Amino acid sequence: MSPKVALITGITGQDGAYLAEFLLKKGYIVHGIKRRASLFNTDRIDHLYQDPHVENRNLVLHYGDLTDSTNLIRIIQQVQPDEIYNLAAMSHVAVSFETPEYTANADGIGTLRILEAIRILGLEKKTRFYQASTSELYGLVQETPQKETTPFYPRSPYAVAKMYGFWITVNYREAYGLFACNGILFNHESPVRGETFVTRKITRAVARMVLGLQDCLYLGNMNALRDWGHARDYVEAQWLMLQQEAPEDFVIASGVQYSVRDFVNAAVAELGLALRWEGEGVDEIGIVATVDEKRAPESARALAGKTVVRVDPRYFRPTEVETLLGDPTKAREKLGWQPKTTFAELVSEMVLSDLEDAQRDELCKTHGFKAFDYHE
Ligand code: NDP
């Protein structure tokens, strides 16, 4: 039997990288769409990269963009995929308030463009479609925990665009019999999470602070509650949805909730620090209360008594999603899916990976080379 062929949009993103690796291990031929950028943007999949001069590659990259229908039609025609995973998106909620029209175009209409391409090319019976839907659809939550039947109330241009993507996927399933599924995924993170999402921002800052490369971590709403899991576990659920007999939508979540502040506490604890929180609202600060000399790097001792976390209102959103908690019962019962990584394991993996990066930067700095110093 010839290997299955998958096409991943957003292959250069966090989930794209984990999914590509997962599918390659399963024997798939994987095609991915990457955007042209002025710098190399394939860091997350460089370990999977195959030289274009090698014959019979099982990972092939195509230039493309979700805002370009002709490009999508041509790639899908050429690839003739058995499965399409639409992971590409302008995925940052706060940034979507700055670029609402582009977000609607890429995240909303982009989904339609792929579904239409499948139809135009007559691939309705061959190609299965996965849409990266999101817990952000629940926004101002109407029920806790959130499950597949919980009403949506989106709270950002990102979530509204994803709402279109959700319903157009359902509509094409019902109207044209497409095997199309929505995965309503709750937040999932990893060491390759984008550096401006809150978890990675925290783990990166903590690692840099203990090595003396950064002074303070500025955060927005620390009371926000999220249901965090590991991207490695969640891409397996994406694949499982397309292996079922019938297409359905599934909530994918851990079923456990923590605040942003809890995440900070867990991240600093991983490197032997404990914080004392003082003040309220925009005046809240996190001060290093104890440094465990056995666990913390030596350079971290200088942090005792220092304020290392402050609130910066620039990170507040015009409308916030205060609380999300998923109920993954349907996924467990129908897909046999369960998260394998606990919150503590996730935080630990992310912190230790960022510590390695920070150690490399520290080494560069001590040898007089420029160390990467960008954070926002
Ligand atoms: P990332 O932001 O890490 O990756 C997004 C990917 O989309 C990148 O490869 C990016 O390319 C690409 N992309 C962005 N805009 C376009 C465009 N116009 N045309 C083509 N490609 C584009 O996101 P994640 O991997 O974390 O998330 C994957 C998907 O799942 C997204 O759709 C996201 O909205 C959704 N989601 C994510 C959750 C999470 O917690 N991670 C939870 C629920 C849903 P480039 O690398 O060039 O920027």
Ligand code: GDR
């Ligand atoms: P989210 O993730 O908006 O849930 O979207 P993010 O990590 O950006 O925010 C989570 C919560 O933390 C609060 N927060 C901060 N957020 C950021 N980015 N930076 C800060 O400094 C900060 N301080 C506090 C936020 O206000 C929010 O409440 C992610 C994305 O991956 C989406 O694409 C995906 O659909 C959802 O998860 C599920």
